[in-house]
Amino acid sequence: MDPPSRLRRGHQPARTRGRRHRWLRTGVREGSGQPRRDTRLRDLGAFLSGDTAHAYDAPRTLSRCAEGTPDITSAHDGTVELTGHYRAECDMDRQLRSAFRDFTTGLAEPGRRLDRALESWGTGGNIGDSSLPELGGRSLVLIEGQRWRDDFGSRRAYAYDPVTGRADRLTPCTHGGSWASANPSATLLIDPDGHPALLVSLFVPREGAAPGESGQLVYWREL
Structure with missing residues (x-):
């Protein structure tokens, strides 16, 4: 599991506080040459120290080139909802909405x-x-x-x-x-x-x- 430093700061990582004093962070990973979303769950102490509790690397489903700049809009009952944008037809940026559950499955759709x-x-x-x-x-x-x-x-x-x-x-x-x-x-x-x-x-x-x-x-x- 990659350390938090692998989140590329230039792509506006987002964070929010969930229930039971847990924290969510989402950003864009680097290393493959193509950005992809990466979401992590931590308690406050782990968030401050950089220790990951759970992680989910969401596969790209709207573009084979890029999906990124995620922003968390909701976190409840094991479901995290976020917005971002993707490279439509590997040509121009357009908006997306996404949701994933229990850090195992996710679904994205055009905004x-x-x-x-x-x-x-x-x-x-x-x-x-x-x-x-x-x-x-x-x-x-x-x-x-x-x-x-x-x-x-x-x-x-x-x-x-x-x-x-x-x-x-x-x-x-x-x-x-x-x-x-x-x-x-x-x-x-x-x-x-x-x-x-x-x-x-x-x-x-x-x-x-x-x-x-x-x-x-x-x-x-x-x-």
Whole structure:
């Protein structure tokens, strides 16, 4: 069984806390040249020390090339549900939903409803990384979409409502006026002064960045 260090940090490993103080972590393994999902269950002590209790290497079923960037959405009664994206026909990234039970069996299916919501904005390139924050008591999906194939400067961030099936484009403002954004993520947390705050991060591709603004971008707002 591979140690936790085999999870490739560049592919946004996710974690969540389950019942009986157990922890789940999912990420992308490296070594084969093609990413695949890897999910692990640990108690808190094992999680902090890096000892794996159970592991399940989910086989690729939607693409022979790649399935990855998993994000855990639910863990209950031995079943773990997650989202991610896959290389559709080994050509372009599209969304997936997956579930596995008891770390032995799993099933993945295309997330076509989310794909269609972004395609309605003219997204003809990749539909990639997403995160699932809960803001104001509502579950949302923050996701990136690429308007034109192979054009990193056309990457944009969207907010998707899973109840209505509608996606709205986000227009983050920077000092220099960068226009591209990718890998959106938002987290509600308690700041060092004990106040609730919202932390938002984006990646600004150099092809769509103002001078000096390419790279990771972080927004912080006290609520």
